[in-house]
Amino acid sequence: MKYCYVFNYREMDKELFELECRQLFGAAPKGKVFVTDVDVSSEHSPFMHEKITVLCSAEEADQLVLEVEQLHLESDAYKVVFLGKRTQVDYELQLRLCRECGNVIEGEFSLYEPKVLFGIVYTDGKWLFGTVEKMDKRWLKHHSKPHSYSYSLPVRLARCLISIAGKNDRTRKLLDPCAGVGTVVLEGLHLGYDIQGIEMNPPIAQDANRNCAYYGYPEVITCMDMTKAKRQADCVILDIPYGVMETADEALQIKLLEGCRNLADELVLVSIEPMKHQLHQTGWRIEAQVPFIKQQFVRYVTVCHAQKLENHV
Numbered sequence: 311m312k313y314c315y316v317f318n319y320r321e322m323d324k325e326l327f328e329l330e331c332r333q334l335f336g337a338a339p340k341g342k343v344f345v346t347d348v349d350v351s352s353e354h355s356p357f358m359h360e361k362i363t364v365l366c367s368a369e370e371a372d373q374l375v376l377e378v379e380q381l382h383l384e385s386d387a388y389k390v391v392f393l394g395k396r397t398q399v400d401y402e403l404q405l406r407l408c409r410e411c412g413n414v415i416e417g418e419f420s421l422y423e424p425k426v427l428f429g430i431v432y433t434d435g436k437w438l439f440g441t442v443e444k445m446d447k448r449w450l451k452h453h454s455k456p457h458s459y460s461y462s463l464p465v466r467l468a469r470c471l472i473s474i475a476g477k478n479d480r481t482r483k484l485l486d487p488c489a490g491v492g493t494v495v496l497e498g499l500h501l502g503y504d505i506q507g508i509e510m511n512p513p514i515a516q517d518a519n520r521n522c523a524y525y526g527y528p529e530v531i532t533c534m535d536m537t538k539a540k541r542q543a544d545c546v547i548l549d550i551p552y553g554v555m556e557t558a559d560e561a562l563q564i565k566l567l568e569g570c571r572n573l574a575d576e577l578v579l580v581s582i583e584p585m586k587h588q589l590h591q592t593g594w595r596i597e598a599q600v601p602f603i604k605q606q607f608v609r610y611v612t613v614c615h616a617q618k619l620e621n622h623v
């Protein structure tokens with residue numbers, strides 16, 4: 311089965327988008343349309359707009375209509391749309407193709423309240439036709455979680471972190487060892503990952519668990535010092551304390567990075583500076599580092615693997 315994903319992102323998010331794609335799909339697209347055989351749910355990436363499950367394809371536009379006819383599709387309340395905002399396909403041709411493909415589908419067409427959406431995409435010299443899933447935006451409800459602090463990460467970034475750490479593999483165990491009010495944990499739970507959180511500050515840990523309970527998720531935040539926790543995850547996502555609501559000098563940050571070495575062999579670090587030296591010092595090899603910028607809010611997202619002890623200087 312082939313899938314075609316249509317993405318949108320701000321130019322300043324390009325590196326983060328490409329990193330997320332490499333983790334989720336094993337490769338990043340050249341543009342904003344991506345055809346692959348990897349099946350990723352339409353709510354996984356904050357950059358994903360539509361996912362098309364490809365039913366047929368053709369080299370020529372008119373041939374696509376014949377291919378669609380061969381599918382003998384039957385559907386009630388369906389609509390056919392042309393996808394890809396920056397497509398170079400002439401608007402008249404887009405409309406004609408939607409109409410002609412629609413005409414060979416049995417059933418009632420619905421312009422305003424379609425129950426089934428079919429889509430046409432033109433990419434890499436090919437015409438694709440398939441069923442469309444619009445991005446599922448239910449996760450945006452996490453914007454209004456009952457307990458939030460000024461240091462809470464943006465929900466979109468939290469969702470990206472889960473994609474980067476989870477790699478679309480629900481068997482992976484994820485851990486946020488400095489969970490705050492659980493912004494990252496909520497995204498992981500919503501996407502069905504096996505995720506836990508640790509938070510040392512009791513009132514904050516309680517608020518994090520209240521946030522989980524508010525959305526009907528299990529209360530997965532343990533109140534303890536993460537440097538005393540035992541190995542339990544495939545990947546940790548550390549939003550490293552940087553001195554808001556707690557003291558966070560370099561010695562503490564080093565201790566936390568060392569603590570992560572005891573928890574997992576993979577680390578996705580969120581930090582306000584690149585921290586390359588500190589990562590090296592604590593035995594983490596940097597695989598990728600990209601910025602995330604939202605007005606005054608600047609963070610680095612760094613994917614690291616634990617160095618083998620003999621290489622660790």
Ligand SMILES: C[S@@+](CC[C@H](N)C(=O)[O-])C[C@H]1O[C@@H](n2cnc3c(N)ncnc32)[C@H](O)[C@@H]1O
Pocket residue numbers: 461462463487488489490491492493494508509510511514534535536537549550551552556
């Ligand atoms: C930058 S905040 C995390 C914010 C979180 N990502 C959110 O969006 O709510 C860092 C958190 O780490 C916690 N923390 C600091 N040292 C810790 C430790 N040794 N073990 C567990 N939590 C710790 C702090 O109490 C603080 O809530």
